[in-house]
Amino acid sequence: MNIMYDEYSWPEMKELLPKVRGVIVPLGSVEEHGYHLPLCVDNALGFEMSKRLAEKTGCLLLPIFPFGQVWSTRNFPGAISLSEETIVSVLVEVALSLKRHGVKNVIFHSGHLGNAPAMKKAARVLYDNYDFKNVFYFAYPDYVKLSQGVMEAPMWKGNGMHAAEFETSMMLAVRPELVHLERAVIEYPEDTCTMDFRCMPWEEYTATGAPGDPTISTKEKGEELIRRLVGRMTELIDQFIK
Numbered sequence: 001m002n003i004m005y006d007e008y009s010w011p012e013m014k015e016l017l018p019k020v021r022g023v024i025v026p027l028g029s030v031e032e033h034g035y036h037l038p039l040c041v042d043n044a045l046g047f048e049m050s051k052r053l054a055e056k057t058g059c060l061l062l063p064i065f066p067f068g069q070v071w072s073t074r075n076f077p078g079a080i081s082l083s084e085e086t087i088v089s090v091l092v093e094v095a096l097s098l099k100r101h102g103v104k105n106v107i108f109h110s111g112h113l114g115n116a117p118a119m120k121k122a123a124r125v126l127y128d129n130y131d132f133k134n135v136f137y138f139a140y141p142d143y144v145k146l147s148q149g150v151m152e153a154p155m156w157k158g159n160g161m162h163a164a165e166f167e168t169s170m171m172l173a174v175r176p177e178l179v180h181l182e183r184a185v186i187e188y189p190e191d192t193c194t195m196d197f198r199c200m201p202w203e204e205y206t207a208t209g210a211p212g213d214p215t216i217s218t219k220e221k222g223e224e225l226i227r228r229l230v231g232r233m234t235e236l237i238d239q240f241i242k
């Protein structure tokens with residue numbers, strides 16, 4: 001089965017959509033990822049994992065929605081910053097379009113962690129206001145646990161994966177030509193306990209925009225991380241959609 005949603009004609013969709021297992025709505029962002037990675041990391045990773053997930057689960061895949069909620073990094077050059085409300089509106093309207101065509105299950109999947117609150121909010125709006133209950137959402141589910149035994153460097157603050165060994169390794173697996181490992185820098189900013197309890201744009205505490213150690217990233221680690229994440233998401237979809 002061709003997984004690409006928008007490569008079908010409307011007469012084909014008329015047949016296919018009411019029968020399809022689900023539709024994956026991939027999300028990403030355009031934001032800084034340190035000195036050594038491009039702005040497109042979350043789009044590249046989000047789309048590649050969504051593709052593998054669609055192939056494994058028999059779902060269709062929409063084109064990626066490429067802009068995210070990037071409040072924390074919005075002042076780094078190049079960032080495209082949407083409000084949470086805008087993303088919620090987009091997701092609700094995409095899901096309602098799918099519902100109109102008979103799609104029974106919708107999966108929001110983000111390659112950018114910052115979109116998680118908007119995905120959850122959109123699913124609640126669909127549940128409460130439109131009686132659309134089969135809307136699922138995830139962004140790197142269980143990634144800290146799944147990365148154990150693969151990652152060598154500690155994650156900043158225990159879960160920081162942005163542009164560090166985790167994302168850099170996955171980019172080496174997916175788009176190696178865009179990775180400039182020779183520019184990567186180790187940076188573990190001081191973890192002031194107050195930063196979790198107030199607004200603090202990233203430029204106030206990280207010079208690189210990549211807290212952690214990206215220097216020891218490898219393609220092999222990236223392939224293994226993607227394999228585990230896609231495996232976990234496949235399990236979740238199999239539990240959602242019997």
Ligand SMILES: [Zn+2]
Pocket residue numbers: 033041042111112162163167
């Ligand atoms: Zn990212």
